[in-house]
Amino acid sequence: MAKLFDQITSLLDSTVDAAVVLDGERRVRHYNPAYQALTGLRGRALAERVAAGARCFELFKLDICADACVGCKARDSGRRIRVDEIAAVRGDGEDLTCIVTAVPLELADGEQLIIETYRDVTADVRIQRRLKVALEHERRAKEDLEEKVRERTAELRAAQAQLVHQEKMSSLGRLVAGIAHELNNPINFVYGNVDFLGQYMESLLRLAALIDGAPLPDATRAAYDALKAEVEYEFLVGDWQKLLRSIRAGAERTAAIVADLKTFARTGGTELAEADLVAGIDTTLNLIAPLLKNRVDVRRRGGTRIPRVVCNAGHLNQVFMNILTNAAQAIVGPGWIEVEIATVDDGAAVRVVVADSGPGIGPDLMAKIGDPFFTTKEVGEGTGLGLWITANIVRAHGGTLSWGNRVGAGAEFVVTVPVAGPDKDGEAGRTP
């Protein structure tokens, strides 16, 4: 009997882990050197306490001693129990983490014993925690880096697209300006010569009238009348002015289109100059007239006594072109577009509001439509850059662009630009 007990204590004394043998009441029957170190009780102090019948939790306290005593569970269940990561306080006040095992043992004389061991895993746990923190840190850093790469890639992609778009617009501007100039000469001589054609016709008709009233030999008269019938003289007299009017109208209309194209293409490099926004908007409305024809009613409000604005006129024309084209395309079938131009901020800024009778902007799209490459159009129909570039241009002018829906109507876009132009360090010159 004593032999088994001695064998057990001998075994425990030689283990590295702290160990105690407890009786059924949890009084310490035996402890090993490692256990003494845990209690912090030096020399005879521990032996005296043990001899006085100290219980385990009075010597070395785990934080579960009060609520869930491991030894008691082992004793009551008759099974071995192991609990990992138990917090404890060493005798010298140091916080520890332990693995605790409890084994119930019944001696031949029926005495109930509990063998408890305590392995100090404080250092291991600390290292594991640090490792976990370091790994988490690394994972986050990696995620951050990936996010940054994604952002930078998107920025680069957008910047590249803007450059391509800018180059496209600038080529288009040069092309349009070139065509406009080449058309100028032919329009000029068509338009100018119509007057002379009219004068020549009048002269010839006066001549004919003179012959009408002059006495002629019968044969000559007959030949003259026959010729008049052949050339449909009466019809000609009634029609020639209409004919000239239509030629003149055609030339004038072409001249107006050319003038609009010139205004639109006038990128004027990248310099800022005073420009008439109202004229720019009217020009743009003329240019998109084919999109609106007989379908969309354009209501222009305000626009009187609007100061000239320091801006890049070509770029701002592009802004209005984008917004008005979007509005026209949003309207299916008949509808209206309202353009309101007014001064705001005590005359320091000009505000242009473009509203339409279309379906409006879906609430899920409201935040997205300004993103580069976002488009609701079919592949190949829209680049998704229009509104983004529009916003960039307005921002470069020191202005603001906002959008929303009008109650009972469609979308509404509001452009506000300062009359004095962007601040000195503004970037209007670098916008598309």
Place this chain on the structure above:
Amino acid sequence: MTLARPRVLVVDDERYNRELVQRTLARYADVLVACDLDEALAACAAVAVDVLITDQRLGAGTGTELAARVRAAAPQTRIVLITGYVEDAEVIAAQAAGLVDDVIGKPFAPIALRQRVLGP
């Protein structure tokens, strides 16, 4: 303008425009024509020109370039520039420098051109 029958030199590399200006003024002035800078300068050197009407784009040169040389050689000549781009920086600079007396935008009505060149 009080010129009895002024001598006008019309310079334009576009034949139909040249003819149009000539047609517009022929009843009121002696009209000479030139189609480029060299021809125009040769004409000015040969005879005294009262009014020079030149297009801004002349193929190998510009109207303002011609205006500067004619103004230097014959300061009494009235110089009228015709251009599709009245806002052209070169045109505005020439006006500011007093190199041209009048600028007419294209397209123009013949009667307006006549009044601007010869007076009402």
